[in-house]
Amino acid sequence: MSDEILRRLDAVLAARREADPESSYVAGLHAGGIDRILRKLGEECTETVVASKNGERDDIVYETADLWFHSLVMLSHHGLDSGSVLAELERRFGLSGVAEKAARNKQGQ
Numbered sequence: 271m272s273d274e275i276l277r278r279l280d281a282v283l284a285a286r287r288e289a290d291p292e293s294s295y296v297a298g299l300h301a302g303g304i305d306r307i308l309r310k311l312g313e314e315c316t317e318t319v320v321a322s323k324n325g326e327r328d329d330i331v332y333e334t335a336d337l338w339f340h341s342l343v344m345l346s347h348h349g350l351d352s353g354s355v356l357a358e359l360e361r362r363f364g365l366s367g368v369a370e371k372a373a374r375n376k377q378g379q
């Protein structure tokens with residue numbers, strides 16, 4: 271997934287916090303509060319685990335997309351977005367030294 275789609279989804283999800291719950295699935299989740307969002311996130315987590323156990327590749331991808339999507343809704347509810355998580359992953363990647371090694375390899379050092 272490119273981070274462009276994450277940024278676009280972040281913007282839509284933020285706008286849905288103020289939207290009419292009748293007209294939007296995401297607005298309905300926000301209207302139900304954090305408990306509704308977390309219940310859905312838990313369901314998606316379980317569905318992803320089941321898909322992984324079954325090993326059907328299309329199902330694994332589909333359920334993981336649902337899981338990521340509902341994680342983004344949860345972040346949005348707290349006024350956060352994918353950028354915060356990507357920055358944390360980038361920080362860890364930098365800490366591991368993998369990024370530096372990859373850059374050195376690319377330069378042929």
Ligand SMILES: N=c1c2ncn([C@@H]3O[C@H](COP(=O)(O)OP(=O)(O)OP(=O)(O)O)[C@@H](O)[C@H]3O)c2ncn1[C@@H]1O[C@H](COP(=O)(O)O)[C@@H](O)[C@H]1O
Binds near residue numbers: 296339
């Ligand atoms: N990417 C998604 C997306 N992924 C999953 N879902 C919804 O997440 C739910 C997944 O729940 P389940 O797998 O349990 O299926 P379900 O039984 O139909 O769901 P429930 O009725 O039990 O909630 C389904 O209702 C899906 O439609 C999504 N709903 C919306 N988006 C995007 O979010 C944006 C805003 O959506 P709206 O708020 O609907 O305008 C749009 O750009 C959409 O493309």
